[in-house]
Amino acid sequence: MAHQTSGPRRLGLLALSLAATAMLAACGNGSDDRPEPVTKDDLVDVLPSAKGGVDVVKWNLPAEPDTLDPANTVTYASGTVVRSLCDTLLTRDPDLALKPNLASYEVVSPTEIVYTIRDDVKFWDGTPLTAEDVAWSLNRMRSSDFVLSFAFINVKSIDVTGPDQVTVSFSEPDELFLNSGPALGVMEKKYSEAHADAIGTPDGGLMCSGPFELESWSPGSSIKLSRNPDYWNAERKPLAETVAFSFVGDATALTQALNAGEIDGAYEIPASAVPALSKSSVGRITFGRSMQGLNLNVARPDGPMSDNDVRQALQRGIDRGALADVIYNGAAEPTYTYVTPTTWPEGQRDAYQKAYDAFVAERKYDVEAAKKLVAKSGYDGETIVLALTAGDDTESRSAQLIQEQAAAIGLTVKLKPLQPLVYDQAGYDAAKRKELGLDLMLSSNFNGAPDPLEPMGFTSLPGQPYNYTDFDDAEATALLTEARQTFDDDQRAEMVIKAQQIIEEDSAVIPLLSTYTTTFLNDRLTGAITSFAYWSMPAMAFIGAAK
Amino acid sequence: MTTVLGACGTIVASSFVIFLALSNAPGDPVAGLLGAKSTDAARAAKRAELGLDDPLLVRYWHWLTDALHGDFGTSVVFRQDVAGLIGPRLETTLLLVALASVLMLAAGISLGVAGGVSRRWRSLVSAAVGLGISVPAFVAAGFLTSVFAVSLGWFPTFGAGVGLLDRIHHLALPAVALSIGYGAYIAQLTSAAVHEESGKEHVETSRGRGISERRILRAHILTNAALPVMTASGLAIAGLVTGAVVVEEAFAIDGIGSLLVKSISSKDYSVVLAVSLVIVTVFVVMTTIIDIAQAFLDPRQRGAVR
Numbered sequence: 001m002a003h004q005t006s007g008p009r010r011l012g013l014l015a016l017s018l019a020a021t022a023m024l025a026a027c028g029n030g031s032d033d034r035p036e037p038v039t040k041d042d043l044v045d046v047l048p049s050a051k052g053g054v055d056v057v058k059w060n061l062p063a064e065p066d067t068l069d070p071a072n073t074v075t076y077a078s079g080t081v082v083r084s085l086c087d088t089l090l091t092r093d094p095d096l097a098l099k100p101n102l103a104s105y106e107v108v109s110p111t112e113i114v115y116t117i118r119d120d121v122k123f124w125d126g127t128p129l130t131a132e133d134v135a136w137s138l139n140r141m142r143s144s145d146f147v148l149s150f151a152f153i154n155v156k157s158i159d160v161t162g163p164d165q166v167t168v169s170f171s172e173p174d175e176l177f178l179n180s181g182p183a184l185g186v187m188e189k190k191y192s193e194a195h196a197d198a199i200g201t202p203d204g205g206l207m208c209s210g211p212f213e214l215e216s217w218s219p220g221s222s223i224k225l226s227r228n229p230d231y232w233n234a235e236r237k238p239l240a241e242t243v244a245f246s247f248v249g250d251a252t253a254l255t256q257a258l259n260a261g262e263i264d265g266a267y268e269i270p271a272s273a274v275p276a277l278s279k280s281s282v283g284r285i286t287f288g289r290s291m292q293g294l295n296l297n298v299a300r301p302d303g304p305m306s307d308n309d310v311r312q313a314l315q316r317g318i319d320r321g322a323l324a325d326v327i328y329n330g331a332a333e334p335t336y337t338y339v340t341p342t343t344w345p346e347g348q349r350d351a352y353q354k355a356y357d358a359f360v361a362e363r364k365y366d367v368e369a370a371k372k373l374v375a376k377s378g379y380d381g382e383t384i385v386l387a388l389t390a391g392d393d394t395e396s397r398s399a400q401l402i403q404e405q406a407a408a409i410g411l412t413v414k415l416k417p418l419q420p421l422v423y424d425q426a427g428y429d430a431a432k433r434k435e436l437g438l439d440l441m442l443s444s445n446f447n448g449a450p451d452p453l454e455p456m457g458f459t460s461l462p463g464q465p466y467n468y469t470d471f472d473d474a475e476a477t478a479l480l481t482e483a484r485q486t487f488d489d490d491q492r493a494e495m496v497i498k499a500q501q502i503i504e505e506d507s508a509v510i511p512l513l514s515t516y517t518t519t520f521l522n523d524r525l526t527g528a529i530t531s532f533a534y535w536s537m538p539a540m541a542f543i544g545a546a547k
Numbered sequence: 548m549t550t551v552l553g554a555c556g557t558i559v560a561s562s563f564v565i566f567l568a569l570s571n572a573p574g575d576p577v578a579g580l581l582g583a584k585s586t587d588a589a590r591a592a593k594r595a596e597l598g599l600d601d602p603l604l605v606r607y608w609h610w611l612t613d614a615l616h617g618d619f620g621t622s623v624v625f626r627q628d629v630a631g632l633i634g635p636r637l638e639t640t641l642l643l644v645a646l647a648s649v650l651m652l653a654a655g656i657s658l659g660v661a662g663g664v665s666r667r668w669r670s671l672v673s674a675a676v677g678l679g680i681s682v683p684a685f686v687a688a689g690f691l692t693s694v695f696a697v698s699l700g701w702f703p704t705f706g707a708g709v710g711l712l713d714r715i716h717h718l719a720l721p722a723v724a725l726s727i728g729y730g731a732y733i734a735q736l737t738s739a740a741v742h743e744e745s746g747k748e749h750v751e752t753s754r755g756r757g758i759s760e761r762r763i764l765r766a767h768i769l770t771n772a773a774l775p776v777m778t779a780s781g782l783a784i785a786g787l788v789t790g791a792v793v794v795e796e797a798f799a800i801d802g803i804g805s806l807l808v809k810s811i812s813s814k815d816y817s818v819v820l821a822v823s824l825v826i827v828t829v830f831v832v833m834t835t836i837i838d839i840a841q842a843f844l845d846p847r848q849r850g851a852v853r
Contacts, residue, residue, distance in 0.1 A: 066625055144589035149585075201626050218635065219625070219632055220635055220636045221706065221801055249796075250796055253692070253798060260697050262706075421575060422574040424574075424579060425575040425578040
């Protein structure tokens with residue numbers, strides 16, 4: 001589910017798990033020497049394995065989680081904590097293959113999946129996990145009260161159909177549902193019902209089966225996890241006795257705390273802190289692959305951006321490389337289609353690459369070509385209003401650079417910073433976009449699964465929430481719909497690439513960057529997953545002693 | 548009695564103004580709660596559940612009657628009791644403000660007295676005052692952290708600590724950063740008041756009578772200068788509570804200041820109201836105390852406050 005967000009603050013969508021990663025397998029770089037300064041040429045997706053246990057890992061979250069309820073886990077912060085607490089139905093391995101976790105699965109028909117639940121899993125309180133707990137957890141998530149309910153859109157029913165069996169039936173085949181398995185956290189029914197109103201809050205806590213137990217949540221200061229000594233999964237046995245999460249949001253304060261060794265590590269380091277932390281003497285900064293992206297979305301069907309020549313002019317007129325180097329300090333790379341290359345399914349990369357190369361050539365930075373497109377268009381000097389989230393330094397500098405480059409090709413862009421809630425509302429409300437007079441929205445998004453259908457569906461099918469331009473192409477719709485019902489990977493890729501051709505031609509989204517996951521880790525520790533896969537795995541379990 | 552009623556009236560009126568301002572600010576709180584993927588129906592249901600579609604006055608009335616029963620509602624973002632959210636953070640902020648007040652008064656008054664009585668010290672004090680007033684708290688915070696926390700390692704760089712001693716250790720640098728601006732203001736004011744008093748006729752007369760400088764200072768100058776200094780100090784302490792917002796952000800201390808900032812941006816009504824009222828209450832209480840203290844110190848005003 002591709003997700004438009006107002007910036008890293010709110011991740012939105014789910015991560016059906018992560019992908020990224022064949023790279024995890026390529027793990028690498030076992031040298032003990034002090035690392036060279038990072039560059040975009042050496043993406044690292046997991047650090048060398050830990051040599052042993054540690055008492056405590058002090059980890060920072062970009063903000064205090066608003067909830068630890070697995071059904072509402074959609075921010076960087078809550079995801080990082082919850083994945084280490086609550087086991088998910090399925091998981092992904094470094095090679096990206098979907099793997100059984102609490103359950104194995106069988107697609108018995110295009111509209112029916114049967115999950116078989118493990119018999120050796122116990123919740124933290126010692127109660128064994130049952131099919132009833134799984135069915136109850138999934139049914140609870142379907143309620144529109146929860147943010148993850150969108151994953152269940154084609155689900156007809158979820159029932160216990162045997163002592164260790166849960167069957168999910170669909171109203172129409174849905175290839176994407178299986179992919180959401182790595183996001184579906186399972187809780188104990190009895191405990192959760194007894195604490196119904198307080199699940200995932202500092203008062204109500206949680207009862208799950210993950211590698212760590214929730215020890216305490218002191219609102220405002222910290223969340224502490226302690227090791228689950230009886231964890232069932234030998235491959236993910238935690239190395240740290242305790243994990244203490246802090247919530248430092250200020251980039252300067254975070255840099256200082258990391259440099260002073262008071263915090264051991266953090267994901268999603270702000271781009272502005274990268275230069276200072278790259279020179280740190282106590283730890284290292286690492287860039288990892290991620291399915292996150294930065295785009296310009298055309299915000300409405302009319303206005304100056306309705307002219308395809310103007311859209312194409314922006315495709316050619318923005319120096320994506322400069323954006324990556326100057327604003328993101330190397331923590332990003334240019335991207336030329338809405339679906340970032342890290343979102344391609346591993347088995348079909350060659351086919352996708354071939355289609356992608358054509359777009360790279362066609363959209364390469366070329367001021368003269370862009371000027372010609374503007375001249376040929378119907379653009380008459382109108383102001384193009386570009387919305388962005390107020391208060392995000394990296395986004396605001398990106399927008400300024402885009403404004404300058406648009407001016408160089410003859411387009412007048414006005415920046416309109418919006419408060420986060422206003423921006424979020426504009427994200428799903430066409431009337432709000434019109435009222436504010438928005439022509440473009442600078443948005444970050446991320447894809448939860450290595451499945452291009454996820455992002456493309458939301459922007460390009462008629463009636464979908466992010467289809468801001470009312471794009472409606474019968475052929476593309478037919479291709480995407482059929483692809484979602486197709487379980488053969490090669491066939492599906494073929495349909496998706498064909499649909500992509502049609503959709504990209506329309507340029508309703510101008511892709512800019514694929515942004516990396518930026519991680520800092522103190523030299524006393526290692527083992528961390530440093531790709532965006534961290535968000536879909538119990539990432540804290542892998543961190544341990546470096547020596 | 549009138550004072551107490553007036554104070555309560557001020558607090559209730561403030562709550563209504565805040566409620567009104569918050570309702571009219573742009574942005575839909577449900578946008579932050581359900582995420583961008585939610586359906587229109589789910590958002591409508593959530594709005595109804597939270598009572599966001601009720602008329603403003605109805606919503607305010609509900610809030611007010613609950614608040615009078617001591618129920619400040621539930622945070623829609625944290626899904627948690629507002630009192631539970633504010634309690635631990637308020638302790639942190641109050642300790643920070645208390646430390647900063649002590650620093651502000653100790654440094655401000657002693658510098659001010661020194662500058663007021665000694666010609667030699669005067670220029671030095673006014674230079675320090677100029678510097679103190681012109682350095683914003685967040686700049687001071689960055690400087691203090693990089694010198695005393697990162698380079699020298701004497702203090703922690705962030706957080707509020709656990710247990711009283713650890714807390715004081717954690718809050719020392721933030722308290723310094725917070726007290727600089729108002730401390731300079733107090734020093735300036737004290738210096739001017741002391742200077743003025745020491746030039747007065749009765750002081751000169753006492754000098755002429757050969758009374759010791761120390762005694763003059765204590766008996767005449769300081770007693771008379773105390774009134775304006777006290778008034779300014781009370782307001783400065785109330786000002787520290789609002790100043791704490793900036794310093795708490797810079798040192799990543801989760802006090803009520805940073806909670807307020809976060810809650811405003813997510814339109815978490817009940818939290819914004821409760822925190823704002825805490826701040827308004829501090830102001831009201833401080834001004835009331837100043838009134839009473841003035842009456843106590845100044846016989847002419849005795850009887851003005853009941």
